[in-house]
Amino acid sequence: MGVEVVVEGLTKSFGSQKIWQDVTLTLPPGEVTALLGPSGTGKSVFLKSLIGLLRPERGSIVIDGTDILECSSRELYEIRKMFGVLFQDGALFGSMNLFDNVAFPLREHTKKTESEIRNIVMNKMELVGLIGAENKLPGEISGGMRKRAGLARALVLDPEIILVDEPDSGLDPVRTTYISQLLIDINSQIDATILIVSHNINLARTVPDNIGMLFRKELVMFGPREVLLTSDEPVVKQFLNGSMLGPIGMSEEKDEAQMAQEQAMVDAGHHHGGVDDVEGIIPQMKATPGMPFRQAVARRQDRVRRIMHTLPHNAQVAIQESLDTEDSTQVIPAYDGSGMETSSWGRG
Numbered sequence: 350m351g352v353e354v355v356v357e358g359l360t361k362s363f364g365s366q367k368i369w370q371d372v373t374l375t376l377p378p379g380e381v382t383a384l385l386g387p388s389g390t391g392k393s394v395f396l397k398s399l400i401g402l403l404r405p406e407r408g409s410i411v412i413d414g415t416d417i418l419e420c421s422s423r424e425l426y427e428i429r430k431m432f433g434v435l436f437q438d439g440a441l442f443g444s445m446n447l448f449d450n451v452a453f454p455l456r457e458h459t460k461k462t463e464s465e466i467r468n469i470v471m472n473k474m475e476l477v478g479l480i481g482a483e484n485k486l487p488g489e490i491s492g493g494m495r496k497r498a499g500l501a502r503a504l505v506l507d508p509e510i511i512l513v514d515e516p517d518s519g520l521d522p523v524r525t526t527y528i529s530q531l532l533i534d535i536n537s538q539i540d541a542t543i544l545i546v547s548h549n550i551n552l553a554r555t556v557p558d559n560i561g562m563l564f565r566k567e568l569v570m571f572g573p574r575e576v577l578l579t580s581d582e583p584v585v586k587q588f589l590n591g592s593m594l595g596p597i598g599m600s601e602e603k604d605e606a607q608m609a610q611e612q613a614m615v616d617a618g619h620h621h622g623g624v625d626d627v628e629g630i631i632p633q634m635k636a637t638p639g640m641p642f643r644q645a646v647a648r649r650q651d652r653v654r655r656i657m658h659t660l661p662h663n664a665q666v667a668i669q670e671s672l673d674t675e676d677s678t679q680v681i682p683a684y685d686g687s688g689m690e691t692s693s694w695g696r697g
């Protein structure tokens with residue numbers, strides 16, 4: 350099972366520019382969490398802080414019992430080996446074919462033989478549906494394939510924590526759904542702790558077990574998905590509906606006058622641009638048929654039962670409904686596999 354990540358009182362600035370302050374959250378082991386927030390709220394900075402690439406000035410990040418802000422560089426090096434990171438563009442080396450890109454961490458960080466490396470690489474390529482594309486260069490494949498190659502590379506060292514920076518960037522909505530499905534399937538296969546940074550509403554509503562949201566330099570909310578998906582907090586509601594109506598503006602937060610003006614325009618019939626009929630809980634994605642049981646589901650059920658009394662009323666109702674309808678076995682939707690760039694997904 351993936352490891353727990355406990356963040357407490359974390360504050361990060363660049364010079365006089367405060368990015369966020371006093372961020373406290375726990376990524377439950379083996380569960381999938383999404384960190385949302387408008388552009389520029391510091392989601393990528395948070396992700397880079399977790400892996401020790403950036404150093405917050407206050408707070409702690411305890412990973413598997415070690416505070417990475419206090420530990421030695423040797424310990425940090427060891428902790429980093431637990432991570433697999435998928436950067437926005439896959440961060441592949443343009444001059445290497447996909448095989449060599451995926452093999453790179455194994456050649457750098459292990460003493461494995463080339464035949465062991467080949468086995469591992471081909472296994473991960475199969476996992477992400479890239480068998481047959483090993484000899485292609487990153488420039489010769491689609492953005493979706495680059496993401497999947499980046500994911501394969503993130504998986505080769507058997508990570509216990511996977512960080513994913515905007516898996517949807519540059520992808521159409523259908524490919525975004527496929528990469529979302531892949532993340533859920535990977536969670537069911539390796540039970541790693543996964544943190545996804547995104548501002549994609551569909552992904553936020555359907556993929557994670559837990560959701561957090563950054564805004565106004567703070568973590569405005571964090572908890573089981575039902576907490577944010579049923580929230581009446583204006584910024585959370587606005588974000589999850591992609592509406593112009595609310596505190597989030599084009600470049601920075603709005604003042605009262607602008608909010609009142611926009612409300613008046615909407616009252617007069619102007620469309621606010623959001624998907625206003627999407628309210629409440631949409632069922633969470635399940636692992637693809639044939640995948641192992643996603644252990645995070647049962648663990649999360651136990652966990653939310655324990656903390657239920659601390660959650661807002663609407664979230665309690667939504668959780669109770671889902672507990673009533675779900676048993677611990679996964680109900681798997683019909684799946685015809687049509688119309689996708691996945692003839693080679695090869696899930697065996």
Ligand SMILES: Nc1ncnc2c1ncn2[C@@H]1O[C@H](COP(=O)(O)OP(=O)(O)OP(=O)(O)O)[C@@H](O)[C@H]1O
Nearest residue numbers: 363368386387388389390391392393394395515548
């Ligand atoms: N190394 C750095 N030095 C100085 N400022 C930085 C650095 N990295 C990020 N920033 C600043 O931190 C702020 C947050 O950036 P970040 O990329 O984390 O936002 P984000 O929420 O991930 O945005 P987006 O959704 O658009 O990717 C921005 O104002 C950015 O300019």
